[in-house]
Amino acid sequence: MKAIVLAGGKGSRLKPYTALIPKPLMPIGEQTIVEILLRQLAFHGVRDVTLCTGHQAALIEAVLGDGDRYGVKLSYRREEQPLGTIGPLRAMAEQLPERFLVMNGDILCDLDFGELARTSAEANAALTVCVFERATKIDLGVLELDAAGSVTGFREKPSYSFWVSMGIYAMSRETLLRYVPPGVPFGFDQLMHALLAARVPIQTHPFHGHWLDIGRSDDFADAQDEFEKNRARYLPETKA
Secondary structure, eight states: OEEEEEEOOOOGGGTTGGGTSOGGGOEETTEEHHHHHHHHHHHTTOOEEEEEEOTTHHHHHHHHTTSGGGTSEEEEEEOSSOOTTTHHHHHTGGGSOSEEEEEETTEEEOOOHHHHHHHHHHTTOSEEEEEEEEEEEOOSEEEEEOTTSOEEEEEESOEEEEEEEEEEEEEEHHHHHHHSOTTSOOOHHHHHHHHHHTTOOOEEEEOOSOEEETTSHHHHHHHHHHHHHSHHHHSGGGOO
16 A cells, blocks of 8 residues: 655644744654654555655655554655645656555554455545534524524533544546646645536545644644553554
């Protein structure tokens, strides 16, 4: 299995930490978040990984090396100009296998990456998006209004649940070649809109385990505590 790890962002939401440290090298315990991810990929059978880098690329490459100590063969593709989330994949499409995994390099989760690859391949899905049900609390009183502006309902500090993208996908090379224009910035949101407009089915992979996106400062703090309490969950090779 082949995986592409997106590690070129500047990590603006994590400043001031990311002023000196690129987001994929943010520490979780005694390791960086991307090192944990690489070890998880190897455990689930992914041996070939390409890291798309940009911001502080040389530092990331110096820390991770050829990937041997994580159990993967690691290569790099540097972006000279930012191409968004999906644009870098289009630029390397000719070197990709027919099916592959894509993920952000700042995720802490216990997803079975092998299962994701298998279910997406069995369905021959153009795109499979890992989704997680996340609750968001509104710390204000929420009013419901009619067309005239009169209050028809009220909820004090309600909580709403949404299915959100986890930043982990399985896709086909044909999807890139057909729906992503070459040489221009192109994001995941644009790919979703392009597939929806073309009426291409988008498969989801609902995940009910543990997931945190450390690009958010509150999740980064939670990830530190979660990893220390449940280390074997995220480094499965340490399980008895």
